[in-house]
Amino acid sequence: MHDQAEALRLKMMGNQKQAARSIAIVSGKGGVGKSNFTANFAYGLVAKGKKVLIVDMDIGMGNIHILFGATPNYHLKDYLTNSKDLWEVVTPIEDHLAFIAGGSGLETVLEWSDTMFARLIDGFSILQRSYDVILFDMGAGATKSSIDLIVAMDEIILIATPEPTSITDAYSMMKFICLRDANKTFHIVGNRVLKEQEGKDSLARLQLAMRKFLSVETSVLGLLPDDVHVRNAVIAQTPFIRMYPNAQVSKRMLSITDTFLYGEKPGTAIENSGFIDKIKGIFQKGRV
Ligand SMILES: Nc1ncnc2c1ncn2[C@@H]1O[C@H](COP(=O)(O)OP(=O)(O)OP(=O)(O)O)[C@@H](O)[C@H]1O
Ligand SMILES: [Mg+2]
Secondary structure, three states: OHHHHHHHHHHHHOOOOOOOEEEEEEOOOOOOOHHHHHHHHHHHHHHOOOOEEEEEOOOEEOOHHHHOOOOOOOOHHHHHOOOOOHHHOEEEEEOOEEEEOOOEOOOOOOOOOHHHHHHHHHHHHHHOOOOOEEEEEOOOOOOHHHHHHHHHOOEEEEEEOOOHHHHHHHHHHHHHHHHHOOOOEEEEEEEEEOOHHHHHHHHHHHHHHHHHHHOOOEEEEEEEEOOHHHHHHHHHOOOHHHHOOOOHHHHHHHHHHHHHHHOOOOOOOOOOOOHHHHHHHHHHOOOO
């Protein structure tokens, strides 16, 4: 295994081009809107001139392709198990936007092996050179392999709804991650917010808990309202930001995109990235 990792390290050294920002989209509780956020945030980034790849990490139960109304021929597992080459599992949506499907209705959930993890690193080291941002839509909850992957990312976007159960589960998820590695950029997005002030207060409580008990600073990228356009867009299998550009939820998504790209001051883009180094570190330690 050491030889493989060393070979990969040498391969990576030949690549000094600016790497993509790698972002894990996570939540504590399931069903809070990660996949819808990922799909629409991706469009927002593309609208700002970025080249974006989405990776559906909900392997076996992926649904990001449904949100795009796309029918992928292959999915991540086909690449990981050596059945397909990397570019065969990348499904283009339009210029500057593509995704790797997680595969749905798979009979067996993927059992990670060292070989698959090595192949994942290999693939992402190539993809990092082709995109500006790679968004990993994670499945709900914390499995060992999902935490290993999340820990390897540069940045985390935590999606939480304002309900107390979502907030406490979100905190637990952050605790899992921070116990492994607290040294990353944490962003929070409030979703399905009915009352603005209630949403702000919930996220402020979450931020405070993370600061006090995990010693981690977070930034709130913004709040997305509970909006019927989201459901209608899911049914139409078209991202809401495209289908209803004037809806409140779409305008908010664009402002979240701006905050993500430029922070508080437009014009100063946030750079990155140590994703591949970190994921290699995990691989070398023989995790997963
Ligand atoms: N802002 C919103 N307004 C109204 N409905 C929403 C909003 N966000 C999400 N939803 C609804 O919640 C459903 C679940 O969203 P989504 O599939 O994105 O959640 P998820 O976190 O990815 O779920 P899972 O944990 O199962 O992967 C959507 O189909 C949509 O109907
Ligand atoms: Mg999802």
